Amino acid sequence: MKITLPALVLALALAGCRSGHSSGRLPPPPDPMQELRGDPSVEGDLEMLHTRPSDSSRGRVLRFDLRNKSSSALRFAWSVEWHDRAGKLLPGSARAWTLTTLEAGATSAIEIPMPFPDVTRWRLRAVRPG
Secondary structure (H helix, E strand, O other), X not given: OOOOXXXXXXXXXXXXXXXXXXXOXXXXXXXXXXXXXXOHHHHOOXXXXXXEEEEEOOEEEEEEEEEEOOOXXXXXXXXXXXXXXXXXXXXXXXXXXXXXEEOOOOEEEEEEXXXXXOOOEEEEEXXXXX
């Protein structure tokens, strides 16, 4: 099979166009020993409401409502960092990203296990997928 130069250029151009788009995949798993890097433009559109630690049949959990404050749908991945009383990041705190879509003004109820008994602070981190 003979490939012509124009066909090769077209194939490379199409591949380049595809690679510039967000794939919608989750970011790689967070390094549990380092603070997460969030995306301020995504985090600025999100609001944690009615945040409350409580006990459940599975142990301590953090419950909150996550609201999209923006006027358009928001697709993002989020994780929670856990901190001790002094504000120090607890090693191994951020374990996974959760892919979520919230419509404009929508709220979603979240419940996440609290992985350490000495957790007193937490921080929601969010990024664009892919």
